[in-house]
Amino acid sequence: MAHAVEASTPATAPRVRARHLGPERRRPQILDTALEIAAESGISAVTIVAIAERMHVTRPVIYAGFPGRTAVLKALIAREEKYFAEALDAILHNRQVEAPEQVFxxxxxxxxxxxxxxxxxxxxxxxxxxNDVMDLFGRGRAVVAARCAQLLEPTLRSWGTVDVDAKLPVLVEQWVSAGEGAVRTLLSQRADDPVWTVEDLGTFVGQSVYRSLRHA
Structure with missing residues (x-):
């Protein structure tokens, strides 16, 4: 008696083709994916293969947006540095010469x-x-410090601070370092048991910096 022949099933299902997007629309997705990988496993884990696998696309899709891993990392670092500089600029926005504590x-x-x-x-x-991340971070920090110095000098003079020229570099470093310390404190907290809220930490650091600068 003849047996029915069963249809064969491929051992591996074919890859589902990703919806076609042009390179301009793909690039932000590629950078977002690279950022996810870097945050989870470190920047050394960011490779073209890892990005393609996370996005469920083929490597040529990634290469259409960026010529290689180095280009992805440079674009990612530049983008995140831009966000970093914009956020730090919030401290310096609309500064008054005789800045009150609430401004800080x-x-x-x-x-x-x-x-x-x-x-x-x-x-x-x-x-x-x-090294690439730290070098770029260092350049961005130098720009922020220069801006802080530009704004802080007239404030110190309006407060009657003595020896402004000598004290200014020290006080700028204190101001910028306080911001970095606040960021690290917030990032290091356990999500399920935070010690600080944004509002409380911002208030504490802002008051501390203001009082230190005001009485320098």
Missing amino acids: IDGFQALLTAVRARPQAWLLLYGSPD
């Missing part, structure tokens, strides 16, 4: 709000030992 509190709260909104990006900048 508002600035640090705005900074920490930005960190809470994009924690993966800030982890990339603050938690990566990669």
